[in-house]
Amino acid sequence: MKKMIVALMLFVCMPVAHAAELVVSDAWVRLPPPVAKDTAAYMTVENRGREALRIVGISCDAVDAAGLHGMRMDGARMMMFALPAVDIPAGGEAIFAPGGSHVMLMGLHQPLKSGERITLNLQLSSGEVLPVAAEVRDMRMNHGHHGGMH
Amino acid sequence: MVAVMNKSLVKYGVTVLALVAVLVVIFWQQFAAQPVIPSALKNMGGDFELQSSQGPLALHDFRGKAVLIYFGYTHCPDVCPMALGVMAAAMQQAGDALKHRVAGIFISVDPRRDTPDKLDQYARFFDPRIKGVTGTPALLDKVAAAWRVDYAVPDQPADASYAVEHSTFIYLVNPDGKVAGLFDEKTSAAVIAEQLRLWLR
């Protein structure tokens, strides 16, 4: 009983992490060939608060379905898998980048245009929703001698 | 006095000759040596004939060209467009003089969703010299085995948005139709462009 009260007190006293403590930078969407209906979005999500934060999902009105995906090698095969949640420790960050974790966008309602912005809604475990404007980028000419993607 | 002068002249002459010899060797290595196929790649690859939007397309149609080949699928959101982007950039960086001697082939292992017409539109977005092809699952299995491609398409997907697992190599095929280099979507385009130039000189 005592234990339960302590646990309950901890729960009540635990400050709720807020979306205001999340700083999203470099949010962008890969421009797919016009014939393709699926693409990926990327961003860096920084947790500037003092509590860990958890992203539990993502939605986007421009597509049929959006989700958080991870990527791993299975032997020589690259495979994608759905991430049920992404935890960001206090002071830490979650990076969604080409070749790694990404926001999967499936079933684009209409072809994207380079430079346009679409909104991604990050859903937090607190119930809050953080809208993020992601710029559509045409990556075809971004393979200069540095071999980089920004 | 005369003897001393002659001695230093001889020394000078030997030095110059040695320098010339070094320069000739460097020049030879840079401009004349045939690139060598790494032995690990020797039992990989081989001819194939698959379907493009323009009809059958075989690897032997590309003899005399340096060809970049990638196996993937168009619903791939991340790695395939990265790889095709790197291939296109490498072909462009190979230079104008080699414009008609470089080519690309994108082989879809997902023929259920990727028709030859769709593949043609998909591949040309990156570079019109990249041809999109596919075939029957049985033929793709055969080609994949010869090319050491590992992939898995779900047999009975729940819906049309399934993912395909696949290996992510970018193959460089030399003008004789042999696999001569292996890269992936993280390789810099400049590195691949240099290899294209080496095989075409």
Ligand SMILES: [Cu+2]
């Ligand atoms: Cu994905």
